[in-house]
């Protein structure tokens with residue numbers, strides 16, 4: 001059929017990663033026409049690359065109703081953008097293109113939730129083996145990364161050319177060329193603290209230290225997407241607060257969260273240290289796994305006990321936001337004491353390029369490659385890592 005042919009065609013191309021500097025340059029020389037010409041090819045390429053991968057998912061997962069819904073949404077959006085393939089460019093097409101992008105963005109708002117539902121549906125209907133679990137982890141990392149990147153492109157275009165330009169703001173689309181990291185830290189902390197106070201009737205204080213190795217001035221500013229940074233910090237603060245409150249249950253004196261913000265030549269580091277009792281080393285890798293976090297939450301039906309942080313997809317998604325522009329999130333715990341989480345960001349906007357999944361022979365092989373047999377001896381036969389079931 002036609003859409004199948006178009007998918008084959010567009011999935012042959014690799015996505016073109018942009019640097020944050022290119023996003024800024026694009027935005028400053030704001031040309032809706034150039035942006036349109038770029039996106040009417042680049043969006044179908046990115047969509048087609050990830051849609052090809054959806055079809056390689058383990059059959060059991062593909063059959064789940066929620067995954068079908070997501071798959072259909074992608075097909076619809078792909079078709080809607082393909083319509084602009086051969087139109088001539090005038091004011092009207094630019095306008096309808098903007099409207100189409102907004103419609104697509106709205107359609108895909110709940111995709112993370114729907115995918116999580118699909119994983120739940122699979123867990124409830126089938127036994128999931130290690131190979132399937134690995135495939136799902138591999139796929140969801142790539143799928144959500146693709147989604148982050150596509151939404152970034154759509155947001156930039158609609159913010160810059162959607163007709164509601166804010167001339168007073170220094171922002172270029174959703175990028176702040178002079179993002180004050182401490183401001184975002186404080187904002188994320190305050191909002192996490194608000195939830196913590198509601199749930200536990202108390203919350204740990206925040207102590208911030210900063211060190212600018214380059215210019216010994218006080219402020220650390222970067223070119224970044226503040227909403228992404230906020231998302232990561234809010235998630236990590238919620239987790240740390242929960243750990244502290246649960247670990248010091250009886251007391252009314254909670255050890256503060258300590259944040260260290262450092263600007264080096266290459267990296268910006270934000271380290272959040274909590275004294276929430278830590279977690280065993282055997283559990284740290286699991287925190288970033290989709291399959292461990294989707295255990296149906298006991299409190300979900302009880303609207304009055306919304307958990308502060310439920311180890312949902314928060315941590316793996318936050319790490320993807322960091323990795324999207326070649327940063328990372330690392331978690332180090334001392335069981336019995338507390339946990340450090342570090343957000344690494346690229347200090348230089350020239351190094352902050354989009355990291356995009358590409359569909360090729362290597363990626364498709366992954367879905368068919370069995371789990372390698374262990375070449376290190378161990379008691380439990382499952383390889384190096386002891387498999388444990390759920391967090392809850």
Ligand code: W6P
Nearest residue numbers: 239240243276278339341
């Ligand atoms: C903990 C567990 C955790 C996960 C993510 C971030 C911080 C923390 N602290 O104890």
